[in-house]
Amino acid sequence: MSEVETQYVKRGYWNNIEHGSILGGVITTDVRTGSVTIALLAILVTIATAHLWNLVVFVLHMLRADGRPADGLFQQQQALLRTAAAPTSMLADWVKLWWIWRKRTTKALARSVLIFILTSLFAAATIVAGVFSSYVVDTSNLHVLVDSPACGPLRPNDGNTFSANNLAFLDYNGKLQALSVPYAQECYQEGTSLPARCHIFVQPNIPLVPERHDCPFADTICKPFDKPGVTVDSGLVDANDIFGWNLQAHQRLKYRRKTTCGVLKTQEYQTVFEAKDYPFNTRPLLPGEQNLAAHYGLRRSTGEWANLTMAQSLVLANVTRGYTVNTVMRWGAPERDISSIFDPIPELATENADLTLIMVTLNQVRYSAPVEDPFFSAHKPFNWIASTTDNMTVYFSDWPNAMLGCKQKHQLCHARKGEEDFCTDLSFLPDAVNSTSFPNASELQIAGLQLILDASSSSTSYDAALKGLNATAKFASNNGFVTKDFPADQWVTEVVGWEKYIWATFQAYIADYAMGFSARVPALKEYIQTNLTKGEKELCGIQRMVKPSGVMNISVVGLAIVVALAAFFTLFDLIVLKFIIFLGRSRKALAPRIDRWIQYGVFQLQRRVYEANEEGIWVRQDTEVPATIDGQPLCELSVETPRHCCTHTCTKKNGDVVIPRVGIKRGITVMSDATTVYDQTDNEASSKSSSIKKGTMYPAGK
Incomplete structure (x- = not known):
């Protein structure tokens, strides 16, 4: 992803x-x-x-x-x-x-x-x-809200048609599969340590735990081994979690998907026929070519060959080094039945569920040891001679193919104010979501449920099986030779792997709705609905995703x-x-303490030093900032013995004139020794005796 x-x-x-x-x-x-x-x-x-x-x-x-x-x-x-x-x-x-x-x-x-x-x-x-x-x-790794002008569902607009054969749609499905396959393999794993690429959704995955049980169909059609059935049930999953929606409590939606599969018998339901007798060939036939027919139901639109559910070329089976997959599906909803491919035999009769048959052609896959997996069963030894000095015993499959039958059930729920959540029965996938089937749902909930329905319709077990098998990862190379240990329950791993892939495509499909499907495939732009309902517009503004970098959240x-x-x-x-x-200061309890706070202030302590040196006439002694009257100059404080300094315009013995840094009020200036007075209004100085006593205190404001 x-x-x-x-x-x-x-x-x-x-x-x-x-x-x-x-x-x-x-x-x-x-x-x-x-x-x-x-x-x-x-x-x-x-x-x-x-x-x-x-x-x-x-x-x-x-x-x-x-x-x-x-x-x-x-x-x-x-x-x-x-x-x-x-x-x-x-x-x-x-x-x-x-x-x-x-x-x-x-x-x-x-x-x-x-x-x-x-x-x-x-x-x-x-x-x-x-x-x-x-x-x-x-x-980093921020939750962000998606906002795109291309948001909307894939719907045919006036003047064009939309079908599964549309090239743009096929292109989109191909890209979706290319993204979902590695994501399912890497991100749908147990444990909390996942690769960085997994953290693009609010919740990277959901737990999908298989549960083994007896045959989910008639006992006569399942292979005779212990617990030939398996179920993978997601349980009810909150759409806010797995899809990253930002729905309020009364608008919450939940979805559940339950898949149940069973390993089916093969030899008892398959026959060999001449390929030249089959009218639906897609390539030139080889001389004497034969096909293997699987009889699990009547295939539609095939006339007299309806009894042939699926077929396998035995010639190709002998020359193909790898697995291939073929599937057919029958929808359970009457409205979807027109899209069904076959009608199952009574042994596979399914109520309230969609049915998928999966044929895996085992072909010329070679194993270094016998395989005990009932689906991939391989016990036919063969002395493989690669050269005069290189030979070994390998094993081939017991039968050219293996069959799996899977039932899918779905459940949709929505929250209701002051009431319990409304949930449908666990059943086949419905054809549509509307106010009739969900009478108490809001427009936003209807739009959200329909989007889940669209995602479920576009990614089924039918599609998941066709994307391939996890067992191919065990090939030593591209020659279809399995040298690694082959577990006895590999078929269960395949079923779980398909479900992981389906959920991964759900996440990607729903995120693409918010960003716009045309962001993935520009040719889909003409198929995106533009006249959105109120609920669909609201749905465009609730998609949360994880953004590793590029923006910040405050x-x-x-x-x-x-x-x-x-x-x-x-x-x-x-x-x-x-x-x-x-x-x-007006309270007796606090006044003394506040006065001490003021007197310990650096300006008051400085005032006390100058007063100790008998410098300056100070006012505002009871405030935080004391001051001298008329801006009197003061000596610089020194660690030396207190001494007098020139604080006015005066002449030193050598004739130099000293001017204080801060000017004083023009007029009479009192020297620090209180003996010499200069009248700065005259050009000549005269010596007079000062009548102002040094250190005399005056009331504030004077």
């Missing part, structure tokens, strides 16, 4: 029912947009965790700020908390504090371990959050959660937290 092409992938919002109405919301977009979204999500997560950490640090500081005297370790820890450094930075500084104070105070480690753990956990949580935020955007819920949390933590930290500080 091939993956759905990018051009047929629906872009934008849709809801994946499999994940629920809330979690299933996704936005399918191109790779570029998805990559940008991943980057934005990473930024949002970083912003959110940063502001959340600020809130955590604020709470920690408030809980510890009880106002009691404490040692230097505690006070430095409070100062570090007040900086609200990033978790990793705070962890590093916290370790430094512990290391410096470990021998200078008591229980330094015990008083530090909580923040060690908290910062480490928060840093790890930040990494995890960043990683998980990337899962908001799926980048989870709407995940995106909303990340954006909401980022916005919440950011706004709470920037706005709400300020409101709490403002409100808390």
